[in-house]
Amino acid sequence: MGQLAGRPGSTFRPGSMLPTFLPITVYRPMLVGLDKPLILQRLRTETQPYHRALEQNEFNRALAAGNITEAIAARFLAKLYGFLRPYEARLRQHAFSPAWQPERRQRAHLIEQDLPAAAHLPECADMPELRTWPQLLGALYVLEGSTLGGQVITRQLAKAGIPTRTYFTGSAEHTGPLWKSFCQLLAAEATPDNEAEIVQSAIQTFQKLHAWIELR
Template identity: 60%
Template sequence: MSSLSISVDILARLRHETRAVHEALEQLPFNQALGNGTITEALTRQFLARLYGFVAPFEAQLQSKEELLGPAWELPRRYRAQLLRQDLPDTGTLPLVPELPPLATRAQLLGAMYVLEGSTLGGQVIARQLAKAGIPARAYFSGHAEQTGPLWKTFVGLLTQAATPDNADDIVASASLTFQRLHAWLEQAQP
């Protein structure tokens, strides 16, 4: 199988096989409030606090594994926990997720990164919805601003090159588990 055909297959598989868990995230109170126009400043802050509890430890783990990916991935440019620190007054008292998905292998990192990198695109949509609701802008949702699209395209290109018949199942499994763990964490009682 050529690398082009596996490249197309991995993206299609990721979208298809994570669709249900991805859609479950859209049913969380924050997303429902965005959709029905009842979003509040307090709910936005609670959601950001829960995100911090997942993103900060995930990025700390990712930093310790950077050698598994290499410099082409530009990981320091992709980190966004510092944006959550800008949005939240006191991250030192926020709870952190007790159990991240495993990030021991390159395939596990790629699957988990698919979820977190994809959230940069969703953040752009959320930023526009918050602006319409009159809620002040949040650095986290603005993410990489005009660089969001190009960084996503670079990530997708690297992901499709890295995917092989031998690691595709592990990449998809890691993405699914990351969505599941993120959903379980965000679903818990808000801080």
């Protein structure tokens, strides 16, 4: 796809408002009390129905019920891998400044440590569009937010004796700072002209990911 249309090289400007919303992820809600940039408010409000729908997957239900199994965890990781592989391949086609820490936004390889046969898993063919900078920001909002419950999940899997935990451990104590950094960059990039496209891309990403996870 080549160079992003937009401003991928810019960084967070001092004085920009910090995000208040750590989104309802694939795993569980996390909220903190920070100031609210308009784009984070819009993303939280307008994507919430799609967040809620995505949360009702088999893996999340099993965690909530306390009956998670290694097979359920493996199925969920396989689905995530099939979505992350093409998503991350598209990210690598675009230019990012060092402020975005693009190498730390790549996580599919962690699933390869949990699922030795991951390289042979099917990949999602119906991916969200990632042609423009606002589209990429919307998709990043969803996938970056999906890491936030990882530490809680890791503890639940450990308690259940399930070894497939590398992906959920992720960046460990750096997960929160990485999310905060992303939200700062997102807030700096959002404008009245591109906010609608960012939000629509986030909605589409939730929808595509949900459809893929539920596909049997």
